[in-house]
Amino acid sequence: MTLAPVMEQRRGRLSLNRTAVLAAGVVILFAVYVLLGSYTVTIPDFFRILAAHLTGGEKIPGASFIVMENKLPRAVIGTMIGLAFGLAGALFQTMLRNPLASPDVIGISYGASAAAVIAIVIFGASGAVVSGAALAGALAVAGLIYAISAGGALRGTSRGSAAGNRLVLAGVGIAAALHAVVNFLMTRADIRTAADALVWLNGSLNSANWDRAGVLFFALVVLIPAVAVIAGPLRILELGDDAAAGLGVRVNASRLALVIIAVTLAAVATAAAGPVAFVAFLAGPIARRFTGKASLPASALVGALIVLAADYFAANLAPLLLDGTVLPVGVITGALGAPFLLWLLVTANRKDA
């Protein structure tokens, strides 16, 4: 670290600037999301509505309802799940040192999906029950994956980084099995139920409300400081388990804490809006290429940007193109994020390998 302080400083400042740009982007997009679109609200009107809502004052007919019950909760939940997915993805990708290792890939989202689809298809559930099932499914699968990978390590046949490797392998194995269960249930369900389940499987903000926003908010109030605490050991773990142990990091405890935090982030976000596809996978690599280094705050902000932009498109622009079909936000996230990541890959190559 001390070998090239000037370079390090310059790079640090650049990435800090870029992170500030991302944060500003989130704020601007949030404002655009709430104020513009198929229903436009002026800024003074918005504050009047907000003040009236908080103080119980006089409401503006129509506008109050649209802003307070539709646009604002949608934007708030969209931002929060974006932050959560972005962080969860970046934590997994950094911890496992694999750009493909997002919660989607290693089974946690599939745990949520399988539980939710079982709830929808077999028990005919909807709303909060589906969210609860998703949360339970994600946590149960994460526990199972961890038990499988940690159980082997106790026999002392292999050391640390193999434990990370086993975690990934157990995850993909279980993800594949759960994916099969979901697909099978989709073929067994009535076609209308299957279509409902498909919307949930893509991740959608259509049923956003303040209750859900509240639960999510409290979860993030606990989890984001926890991420800040664990970020230090995470950077040292990146050097390899042996080096980290040598530097005084309690490797197994830190990894367990990381897994718990990342899984819970992904699980609460999935419970709120469904497994919004690809946000967790795309946020980390995009943030990395944008700021020039791995950065958890930048990944979280990129996640929020992706979700807000995608849902703005899904709620306001897509209906114009598709005769009024409101697409689930997860359908758009991949369509927006993927080309951007590809473009970053191509341009980053030109500069320096």
Add this chain to the structure above:
Amino acid sequence: MTHSTTTAASRGGDTGTAVQVKGPKGPSRGPASGGKRAAWLLAAVVVLAILAGASLAIGARGIPLGTVWEALTSFDPANGDHAVVHARIPRTVLGLLAGGALGLAGAAMQGVARNPLADPGIMGVNAGAALAVVTGIYVFGVATFSGYIWFAFIGAAVAAVVVYLIASLGRDGATPVKLALAGAALSAGLYSLMNVILVSSQDTLDRFRFWQVGGVAGRDWSVVIPGIPFLAVGAVIVLLTGRILNSLALGDDIARGLGQRVGLTRAVTALGIVLLCGTATALAGPIAFVGLVVPHAVRFLTGPDYRWILPFSLVAAPVLLLAADIIGRVVLLPGEVPAGIMTALVGAPVFVWLIRRGKGAGL
């Protein structure tokens, strides 16, 4: 035959988040010797032959093995049992072909991308095939398996070529990290487009959900035969790359030092992979798990030597697919559970057991 204890440590390319995997720590925990491995391979072939026979005999209507033999040697069209056996031949052959292709492609893909999470689908093949099939259903009203083949095949091929081109842009060509990221990103985009159609058209979803599970049932010779030449060429290409993959596993720089033309060999291997898994997906739908997991399972027996991993995967993958298909026929009588679903359900417990034994070799 000595096995390499060299580790394929992380070479992160520009992201630094590459996989770190370690090989066996010493000869004492190393994989079996050459003779032992050959014996294992022979045993796997025998198991595969037994399963192929069982696949002809077992089903909603069980047929004694003697009658199966009769049906194969002296076919009597008037005999109902013989007709049943003959009807099961195409799906058995398809199970052998698709399973072998997926296993081989998966092993080679993990070698080329140097990533344990890489499966054949990472080249964008499954996403391309799925989007093309959905387009075929939605725009052209296709409704049969033989109608889906060419859509799936073209979609798979186009997606794979695009992934490779994107990953190759820039000076250092298609590095493993760029290949994996480009493939996963393009897949994400294609699946999104596919879901746009599926969410807005219930009819399309209704047909697509049955293709999506993947399976070998309901395909006759008109589906199986067009795929054979593609599979043969792909298999020959990939089977010849064992040594190349071994040197690629040491890292691009060392491979170059050993005299490999890294870019060219990676491109040729990728071509073989696309032929194999593109065709398998076109014929049998997206069968998850086989290409991803069988090579890992095989590594527990063979160690990190691709000259053994490739043939083992070629034999072990159809063992899994045929076994899954047979079990799928009898678990939910009178219905069937498609092989694409049973592979994961049958394979996952075995895979978990292998992981817990904890002797996994790295890439």
